[in-house]
Every structure is written in structure tokens, then in C-alpha cells.
Amino acid sequence: MYVDFLLIGQGICGTFLSRELQKAGYSFLVIDEARDDTASKVAAGIINPVTGRRIVKTWMIDEVMPFALQQYADLEKLLQITAIEQKDIVDFFPTPQMKHAFAKRYEEDTQYLSLQGDPEIWKDHFNYDFGYGTITPCYLVNLPVLLPAYRRYLKAANHLLEENFDSTLLQVEKEKIHYKGITAQAIIFCDGIASFNSPWFSMLPFAPNKGEVLLVEAAGMPTQHIFKKGINWVPWRENIFWVGSSYEWQFNSDQPTDAFRERTMASLQQWIKAPVKLLDHKASVRPATIERRPFVGFHPAYPAIGIFNGMGTKGCSLAPWFAPQLVQHIQHGQPLQPEAAIKRFQRMLGKK
Numbered sequence: 528m529y530v531d532f533l534l535i536g537q538g539i540c541g542t543f544l545s546r547e548l549q550k551a552g553y554s555f556l557v558i559d560e561a562r563d564d565t566a567s568k569v570a571a572g573i574i575n576p577v578t579g580r581r582i583v584k585t586w587m588i589d590e591v592m593p594f595a596l597q598q599y600a601d602l603e604k605l606l607q608i609t610a611i612e613q614k615d616i617v618d619f620f621p622t623p624q625m626k627h628a629f630a631k632r633y634e635e636d637t638q639y640l641s642l643q644g645d646p647e648i649w650k651d652h653f654n655y656d657f658g659y660g661t662i663t664p665c666y667l668v669n670l671p672v673l674l675p676a677y678r679r680y681l682k683a684a685n686h687l688l689e690e691n692f693d694s695t696l697l698q699v700e701k702e703k704i705h706y707k708g709i710t711a712q713a714i715i716f717c718d719g720i721a722s723f724n725s726p727w728f729s730m731l732p733f734a735p736n737k738g739e740v741l742l743v744e745a746a747g748m749p750t751q752h753i754f755k756k757g758i759n760w761v762p763w764r765e766n767i768f769w770v771g772s773s774y775e776w777q778f779n780s781d782q783p784t785d786a787f788r789e790r791t792m793a794s795l796q797q798w799i800k801a802p803v804k805l806l807d808h809k810a811s812v813r814p815a816t817i818e819r820r821p822f823v824g825f826h827p828a829y830p831a832i833g834i835f836n837g838m839g840t841k842g843c844s845l846a847p848w849f850a851p852q853l854v855q856h857i858q859h860g861q862p863l864q865p866e867a868a869i870k871r872f873q874r875m876l877g878k879k
């Protein structure tokens with residue numbers, strides 16, 4: 528069997544890259560093993576235009592956010608689903624210092640921030656002492672609907688092999704690859720944290736970051752916003768909320784921990800007025816990078832091997848932005864954005 532491209536992984540990266548290849552008229556096959564706790568399946572799906580304690584603008588957000596909206600609209604039309612919704616973040620200040628930091632940022636730049644609003648409006652549902660600000664617009668990608676719907680679409684069109692990819696069976700030539708009877712002009716790894724141990728890409732400066740989340744049930748809570756007080760309270764399904772997440776650079780295990788569950792349930796008891804019932808507890812590792820920039824492009828020593836990875840905490844906004852760039856690069860030789868192109872590690876990769 529011949530395809531133009533073989534892709535490994537159908538997380539958010541493999542989803543957008545395969546869609547872009549299809550739009551450009553390439554043939555492709557995606558190999559993805561159905562695993563439960565991959566980053567895209569555990570993620571909330573938030574696109575937040577500001578970041579960190581200092582509430583600074585997220586990298587490239589002015590361009591990336593409107594573009595991502597168009598990309599999700601394309602998938603909505605293709606799959607007949609709701610892929611994304613605006614859900615602004617109500618940011619309850621956990622301390623007077625955080626209130627001050629938000630007010631200071633607001634004085635400097637009001638884009639994406641609001642301090643207007645009835646101070647009492649959320650008091651029926653949440654305990655808070657230091658007021659709140661609103662981050663607007665924010666979006667929530669409907670990952671639990673989008674990823675399975677796209678998977679069904681790929682499967683129906685015979686574009687998906689649901690199995691483990693075994694790198695020892697890959698044969699690489701200069702301008703093509705062979706894998707178990709499949710020949711392609713290139714293979715592109717969209718395999719998330721699996722690339723940390725890749726024979727071709729493990730030397731890239733990845734920085735695994737673990738996140739734990741709870742899924743909880745609570746009746747009668749508002750669902751039009753995401754709420755935040757140190758952790759995020761995200762409307763998920765009817766009366767079900769995604770709560771998280773931790774953000775750990777050092778960890779001994781990739782599994783959920785008692786410490787996170789106990790700490791988070793205790794803070795929910797203080798914060799949420801309705802009774803909260805724990806339904807599930809998950810953990811996953813973000814394919815983050817030391818420089819906090821993606822890894823996109825083809826291996827300098829093996830031009831038939833590519834990577835689309837390293838989206839860190841921002842897969843939902845960066846994957847839709849960089850997937851067409853990579854396809855334009857393939858199709859017309861257009862240069863990739865230098866901050867994301869793996870060409871910046873040419874010397875390191877060339878040694879392999």
C-alpha cells in the first residue's frame with residue numbers, strides 16, 4: 528500500500544495535521560493505539576489568551592486564537608459537531624496580592640481583561656473573599672467529542688490503523704519509508720510523549736510536565752464560564768466538571784496521586800457551595816519543551832522522518848496554527864516559523 532504520509536498518533540496534533548494533509552490533497556494513514564490517558568484525552572481544552580501569575584499575553588495569541596477558531600469551524604462542519612465554545616474565565620483572586628497583580632495588568636492593557644461586573648454575582652455558588660476579574664474571550668475545545676468524532680471519520684474512510692506502532696519495523700530511505708507493507712514519502716511523528724524515547728528525536732530538549740485532574744459531579748452550577756481560583760473549574764457535561772490541574776516538572780510516577788486528590792477535594796470544599804462528588808481522577812504528561820516552543824519539521828539527517836510535537840500546555844491553540852504551516856512547507860517549501868522549526872536543533876540532530 529502506498530500513501531503520501533504515514534502519521535503516528537491521533538491526539539490534537541495528529542488530528543489537525545492529517546486534516547491539513549487531506550485539505551491539500553495528500554493521501555495519508557494514521558496509526559494510533561487507543562490509549563486512555565494521553566495528553567489530549569486528559570486536557571481541559573482551554574484556549575486562554577493570558578498566562579501565568581503575571582497575567583501576560585500568551586505567545587502569538589492575537590494571531591493564533593482567531594485562526595484556531597476558523598480551524599475548529601472547519602472540523603465542526605466536517606464532523607457535524609460543536610467543537611468549540613466561548614467560555615470566558617472568571618478568575619477569583621485567591622489573595623489580595625493576586626487582585627493587585629490583575630488590577631495592575633488591567634491598568635497597563637485592557638485587551639482580554641475585564642474588571643467590571645457585579646461583585647456578588649457568583650456568591651450563590653462560590654466562596655470568594657477578594658473579588659474577581661474576567662478573562663475574555665476564552666474558548667473551550669470540546670475534546671471528548673471532537674477526538675472520537677474525528678477518529679470515527681478517519682476509520683470510516685480507511686485512514687486509521689488502530690494499533691501500536693513499532694519503530695523497530697520502520698525502514699528508512701532518503702526519500703521514502705516502509706513499514707509493515709506500507710510505503711510513504713515520509714512518516715511524521717505526532718506521538719506526544721512517546722517521542723521522548725524516539726530513536727530519532729529523543730535528543731530534542733523535551734521537558735515532560737505532569738498534570739493531574741479530577742472529574743467531579745455537582746448539581747446546579749453555572750456552565751457558561753470557566754471558573755478559576757488557583758485551579759480551574761471547567762463545565763464538562765451535565766452536572767460534571769473537570770477540575771485541575773497540577774503542573775509538575777519533577778515527578779516519580781505518571782500516575783494519579785492521593786496527595787493531589789486530597790488537596791484538591793479539600794480546596795473544592797472551601798470554594799464550591801454545592802456538594803461535590805468525586806467521579807474520576809486522571810493524570811497525563813504534557814509533551815512540553817524547555818524553551819516552551821513546539822518541535823515542527825523534518826529530521827536533518829533523515830528527511831523522510833518528521834515531527835509535529837512539543838505543544839506543551841497549548842496544544843489546542845498551537846496545533847491548529849502549525850499544522851497548515853507544516854503542510855505549506857511540504858507542498859511549497861515555505862519556511863517554518865523559526866521558533867518552532869526543528870531546524871534550530873540541526874547540529875544536535877545531525878549527530879545521530
Ligand SMILES: Cc1cc2nc3c(=O)[nH]c(=O)nc-3n(C[C@H](O)[C@H](O)[C@H](O)COP(=O)(O)OP(=O)(O)OC[C@H]3O[C@@H](n4cnc5c(N)ncnc54)[C@H](O)[C@@H]3O)c2cc1C
Nearest residue numbers: 536538539540560566567570572573692719738841842843
Ligand atoms: C492535565 C492536562 C491539562 C491540559 N489542559 C490543556 C488545555 O486546557 N488547553 C490546551 O491547549 N492544552 C492543554 N493541555 C496540553 C495538551 O493536552 C497537549 O498540548 C496536547 O494534547 C498534545 O497533543 P499531542 O497530539 O501532541 O499528544 P497526545 O495527545 O499525547 O497524542 C499522541 C497520540 O499518539 C499515540 N501514540 C503514541 N505512541 C504511539 C505508538 N507507538 N503507536 C500508536 N500510537 C501511539 C497516543 O496513543 C496518542 O493518541 C493539557 C495537558 C494535560 C496533561
